[in-house]
Amino acid sequence: MEVTSLGYRTDLMMRRLGGSQVSDRGSHLVVRTPANPHYWWGNYLLLRERPQVGEWPGWVAEFAREFPQAAHVALGLDNVDGEIEDGAGLAALGFEILVDTVMTATALVPPAGPADHAEIRALRGDDDWAQLVRLRLALHGAGDNPAFAEFAARKAAEYRSGVEAGHGAWFGAFVHGEMRCGAGLFSDGLGVARFQNVETHPDFRRQGLASALVHRLGCWGLDRLEAEKLVMVADPGYHAIRLYRALGFRDVEHQVQAQRPPGAEK
Structure with missing residues (x-):
């Protein structure tokens, strides 16, 4: 098929x-x-x-x-x-x-404002990956849901394996040492890189973290992954889609x- x-x-x-x-x-x-x-x-x-x-x-x-x-x-x-x-x-x-909405970009526009209060970098080490799981649980309010907690831990382990195999990276925006926003970007080496799970802690939204992180990670992918096209899939009814459009993503189809x-x- x-x-x-x-x-x-x-x-x-x-x-x-x-x-x-x-x-x-x-x-x-x-x-x-x-x-x-x-x-x-x-x-x-x-x-x-x-x-x-x-x-x-x-x-x-x-x-x-x-x-x-x-x-x-x-x-x-x-x-x-x-x-x-x-x-x-x-x-x-x-x-x-x-x-x-499926969106693509071949270059990114810098965000309107910096997020100077955050350190934006690739995850490194066990504590960073554990923070990714904690961010997901905080975002989805699923701390008391064992099935979701298991799912989140297994997804983080899968993403970490992909990073360690050289297929991509996971970046976090850290405020006072705590990961408050995160996203991944992966490619199979054939010219297309796909974003995964752009997520911001509910208490740290509208501070420019997601814009700065997506821009930094996307530029990393265009350079280090040698991607010709970045792909983002977004909920058309959620405010984040405006953020992606401002960074240079354009709607191309529906899923x-x-x-x-x-x-x-x-």
């Missing part, structure tokens, strides 16, 4: 760099991440065609056949216009429909995901 979506092509790049298994079934891809079973978008089906009215239950059943132990269901659509057939029918099955959290069956 040839994937047309840049968003999913770079997602699959990330999954392969992270050790996931990708199986081609012709009409869809099966993506598995045995090392992190709680990672919904590491364990999903990517569908070649948009399902028509009445076809969604069949894909839910196909997901169950491929992932019999999974409590979630995750279905991606390889189309770039953001359209979905029978969205009401999908919602009636308990799904959330996410339509993100559609349908996910059903555990216990959301109807």
Whole structure:
């Protein structure tokens, strides 16, 4: 199956760099991440065609056949216009429909203001990577959720392995020694680099940390990774997308995901 979506092509790049298994079934891809079973978008089906009215239950059943132990269901659509057939029918099955914006840049514009109160640098050592996990837990309010805590720790370990293998870097913005903003950037060496998880602690937003960090990390990727194109996937309804546009990113397509959290069956 040839994937047309840049968003999913770079997602699959990330999954392969992270050790996931990708199986081609012709009409869809099966993506598995045995090392992190709680990672919904590491364990999903990517569908070649948009399902028509009445076809969604069949894909839910196909997901169950491929992932019999999974409590979630995750279905991606390889189309770039953001359209979905029978969205009401999908919602009636308990799904959330996410339509993100895929953005690219070949050069970056410096941020409007400096973040001089922060030290922006690559993560180094166990404490920095532990701080990445703590930032994720603080951001998502999931400190009392063991499944999410396990997921976050395993994702950090995967990203660290990718950094140590030379596939990219994870930068943090540190204020008084504490990581308050972070993001990763990775490439398989074929000219495209994908950002991962631009996250800012809730108490440190609107201080210029994310703009400064994305700019610094993106310039690092254009230079050190020899990337010709930077890819960012963003929620069109979240304020951060304006930040990325100000840095030089431009909207190029949409990415559609349908996910059903555990216990959301109807």
